[in-house]
Amino acid sequence: MERETIYEGLVRKGVSRRDFLKFCGTTAAVLGLSSSFVPTIAEAMEKKQKPVVVWLEYQDCAGCSESILRASKPAIGKIVLDVISLEYHETIMAAAGHQAEKSLNDAIKNYKGKYLVVVEGAISSKDGGVYCTIGGKSSDYLLKEVCKDAMAVIAVGNCACFGGVPAAKPNPTGAVGVMDVIKDKPVINLPGCPLNVENFTATVVYFLTFGKLPSVDKLKRPLFAYGKLIHDNCERRGHFDTGEFVKAWGDKGHRQGWCLFEMGCKGPFTNHNCPTIRWNEGVSWPIMAGHPCISCSEPKFWDNNLYASAEKNHFYAKVGLGAMAVSGLISRKDKKE
Numbered sequence: 001m002e003r004e005t006i007y008e009g010l011v012r013k014g015v016s017r018r019d020f021l022k023f024c025g026t027t028a029a030v031l032g033l034s035s036s037f038v039p040t041i042a043e044a045m046e047k048k049q050k051p052v053v054v055w056l057e058y059q060d061c062a063g064c065s066e067s068i069l070r071a072s073k074p075a076i077g078k079i080v081l082d083v084i085s086l087e088y089h090e091t092i093m094a095a096a097g098h099q100a101e102k103s104l105n106d107a108i109k110n111y112k113g114k115y116l117v118v119v120e121g122a123i124s125s126k127d128g129g130v131y132c133t134i135g136g137k138s139s140d141y142l143l144k145e146v147c148k149d150a151m152a153v154i155a156v157g158n159c160a161c162f163g164g165v166p167a168a169k170p171n172p173t174g175a176v177g178v179m180d181v182i183k184d185k186p187v188i189n190l191p192g193c194p195l196n197v198e199n200f201t202a203t204v205v206y207f208l209t210f211g212k213l214p215s216v217d218k219l220k221r222p223l224f225a226y227g228k229l230i231h232d233n234c235e236r237r238g239h240f241d242t243g244e245f246v247k248a249w250g251d252k253g254h255r256q257g258w259c260l261f262e263m264g265c266k267g268p269f270t271n272h273n274c275p276t277i278r279w280n281e282g283v284s285w286p287i288m289a290g291h292p293c294i295s296c297s298e299p300k301f302w303d304n305n306l307y308a309s310a311e312k313n314h315f316y317a318k319v320g321l322g323a324m325a326v327s328g329l330i331s332r333k334d335k336k337e
């Protein structure tokens with residue numbers, strides 16, 4: 001049976017043409033494409049069938065699923081029913097046990113070579129993968145089995161990309177990311193703790209529109225979302241440049257929105273588009289709310305001095321990690337409150 005296109009799904013749900021074009025425009029903006037690409041995206045959404053998605057979940061907290069479920073724009077209805085055709089998702093599907101296993105087997109058989117796999121959570125690689133099993137099969141075995149006939153694999157969240165929190169020292173389960181296991185399929189990483197749903201939607205729309213995954217960096221992260229440092233677009237950057245730093249929680253600088261570098265901010269060493277797309281429908285993001293960036297889109301963030309001291313941050317800057325701009329900080333005299 002022919003699956004409906006994304007546009008048909010939207011029309012069936014009462015979405016107006018105007019709102020549809022707005023969605024295409026917003027997605028083009030997230031992808032860093034000019035407005036001249038909006039008609040191309042709209043045409044793809046009108047003609048292409050919804051991609052079939054199999055969503056696997058291993059060692060994690062389900063925070064990335066939560067991130068999508070709690071998003072009101074695009075709402076879960078839009079993500080699940082209008083942008084993708086979700087055939088299997090262990091956390092939100094009604095089926096359980098043998099029924100769930102059958103759903104997975106049916107999906108990969110019926111849509112052989114035509115489905116996308118989304119992976120949330122780390123894969124256990126130690127002792128034959130015994131620390132993470134579903135239906136008696138290890139996460140490592142299941143991942144390989146499901147990805148064998150997939151078009152591409154999207155790893156969502158730091159755990160699926162780089163092992164995340166389960167891989168924190170001493171990493172008792174031998175937790176690894178998808179790209180450490182799957183070598184013969186296109187894999188794209190959308191790290192974050194959790195992932196930002198806007199980046200997921202944009203990646204799927206890009207794949208549908210252009211028939212391939214977007215360009216990536218050496219960590220397989222799409223450049224549209226991870227091509228720039230947090231520090232480059234941070235709204236507190238002016239305070240960094242003029243040497244105005246928060247020295248203690250609640251001090252005058254903190255109340256006035258000064259730079260959080262001295263409080264351990266990892267923005268100068270972290271690639272992510274949080275300052276531009278923000279979170280919760282663009283309402284806010286951690287640094288805007290007064291909290292330093294903890295580098296959740298980079299490998300080993302949990303072991304890497306999560307809340308680094310000012311001294312540590314100065315050390316990182318000195319040895320040249322992250323933004324070149326930071327090196328100037330070492331010789332700069334901080335302004336006093």
Ligand code: SF4
Pocket residue numbers: 230231232234235236237238240258259260261265266267268287293
């Ligand atoms: S150090 Fe952090 S708070 Fe300061 S400008 Fe850079 S990203 Fe923003």
Ligand code: SF4
Pocket residue numbers: 192193230270271272274285286287292293294295296297
């Ligand atoms: S600001 Fe930093 S820690 Fe916060 S969500 Fe963005 S990358 Fe992650």
